[in-house]
Amino acid sequence: MDPRSRIPGLDRLLQDGAATPFLARFPRPRVVDALRRALDQARAGVVDGAWEHDPADPGPYWHVAAHELEAEAVPSLRPVLNATGVVLHTNLGRAPLAPEAVHAMQAVSPGYSTLEFDLESGRRGSRYDHCAGLLAELTGAEDAVVVNNCAAALVLVLNATAAGRGVVVSRGELVEIGGGFRIPDMLERAGTRMVEVGSTNRTRTADYEQGLRAGPVGAPPAAVLKVHRSNFRVSGFTEEAPVAELVAVCRAAGVPLIHDVGSGLLVDPAELELPPEPRASTSMAAGVDVAVFSGDKLLGGPQAGLIVGRAEIVSAVRDNPLCRALRVDKATLAALEATLRLYRDPATVRRRVPVLRMLTEEPTALEARARTLAEGLTAAATAHEAVAVRTEGRVGGGTYPEVAIPGWGVRIETKDVGRLAAALRSGTPAVVARVEDDGLIVDVRTIPPEADGTLCDALLSALEYRP
Structure with a gap:
């Protein structure tokens, strides 16, 4: 007798009592598709021996279907605990948002908002007005506009100011910004002609004049x-x-100076114990015509490209058709506005913006947290050695590549560190840590203090994990 004849039909499985909880949790079409694949697997498996269950037993079919349905139910974009010590980890979403920014997004997202509506006049407003005043105030610019990222901001400014014309740039600044995107490519896509001047290591003012x-x-x-x-x-x-x-050269020639300052730092880097870094405010004070920078790096806000500068140029940028293609939504604007408002109080901004807090957290506080975590792990998981160690974190996000930030973390010794790292990544919440010299390093700098308990539980679960 062909063993495939004992495999139940789809309708019979759906009438089985085991179907009830699945149909209550998942859409019926998804349950049906998962069961069909389980049945197909069984039909092939009973012939070659891969299906080791009784073909007439409905349980294994539901087990296979459940595994698929549960996997599908897990969101692709998930929160993680960043234990790498890299504050602006690009692959983990860069800057974590301040509570005020999260609240602002939640406030405007469920319903309607004043995105493009003026409540006072009852007429149409502009989404570009929401953050322009704050950006101008904080950078000293005449006007500002927000688009979806810094690369977009640069392409937009170049297109608005120099489409069909040349743009002078130093050979030493033809950088690749990540993901294979390079400044020459962006100049080309903006519809401009690149005029290279100087050399890789030396570019003088006279080179720009010649260009x-x-x-x-x-x-x-x-x-x-x-x-x-x-x-x-x-x-x-x-x-x-x-x-x-x-600035003087450009004014004499009657052309704008565009400055890509990158990281979006709005405070004095000395306050963060970091080396000098260009800021939009210093560019504006020096007379730069327009500057572009990121919202989700050292500024500590959502992903956005911020354009600040002379009102005439910003107006041309705003009127450019590309600006609409690159515009941001209400949630981004709400988060950015809330983040920028925090900078109005220099006395508290470093502890209220998570990125700034992480960069300036006292080493003694980090050490205390690391020792508490190590003690908790050692007490509960005696088969593994967990010790508090000094660490070197990074700013990340393509900023301060040469700066190592002294910190503290926990080193866990285990026979299979790769398995432990994988178990942490597959947990809930997922934890991403560093592997160094056959040990796992959990850097507490990039873990919110209120999540230390959750981190400890996740580590203990991973240490007990059996695939």
């Missing part, structure tokens, strides 16, 4: 672009034209 005289007769370059090399450093025999001198 501005290049090009077809009657069509000289229309702008100068200065790019902050945020994700690498050039040292040794180097020279870089000061921003103040470039």
Whole structure:
């Protein structure tokens, strides 16, 4: 007798009592599809011996279907605990948002909002008004506009100021910003012509002056672009034209100076014990015409590209058709506005913006947290050694690549560190840590203090994990 004849039909399985909880939790079409695949698996398996269950027993079919349905129910985008010590971990979503920003997003997301409506006049408003005033206030710019990321902001500004014309840029600043995207490609996509000046390691002010005289007769370059090399450093025999001198050169030539300052830092880096870093405020004070920077790096807000500068240029950017294609939604604007408002109080911003708090947390506090975590793990999991150790964190997000941040964490010794790391990633919540020299490093700098207990539980579960 063919064993496949003992396999129950789909209708019979759906009438089985085991179907009730599944049909209550999952859409019927998904349950049906999962069962069909389980039945197909059984039909092939009973012939070659891969299906080791009684073909007439409905239980194994529901077990296979349940595994598929449960896996499908897990969201692809999930929260994780970042135990890497990299504060702006690009792959983990960069800056965690302040509670005020999260609340602002929750407030406007469920219903309608004043995204493009003026309550006072009862007329149509502009989404670009919501953060423009705050950005102008915090950077010293005349006006501002927000788009969806910094790369988009740069392409938009280039297109609005120099489409069909040349843009002067140093050879030493033709950087790759990540994901294979390079400044020359962005200049091309913006519809501009790249005018390279200087060399990889030395570009003088005179090089920019010469570059501005290049090009077809009657069509000289229309702008100068200065790019902050945020994700690498050039040292040794180097020279870089000061921003103040470039401002003078551009004014004499009657062209705008565009400054990509990158990280979006709004506070003095010395307050974070970090080396000097270009800021939009210092660019504006120096006379730069327009600056672009990120919202989700050292600013500590949502992903966004922020454009600040002279009102005339910002207006041209806002009127550019590309601006609509790159605009942000109400949730992003709400989170960004709430984050920017925190910067109005310099006395409290470092502890209220998570990124700034992580970067400035006292080593003694980190050590105490690491020792408490290590003691908790050792007491509950005596088969594994867990000790508090000094660590070196990173800023991340393509900023301060040469800066190591002293911190504290826990080192866990285990026979199979790869299995432990995988178990942590598959848990709820998922935990991402570092593997160093056959040990697992859990850096507490990037763990919110209120999540220390959750982290300890996740580690204990992973240490007991059996695949």
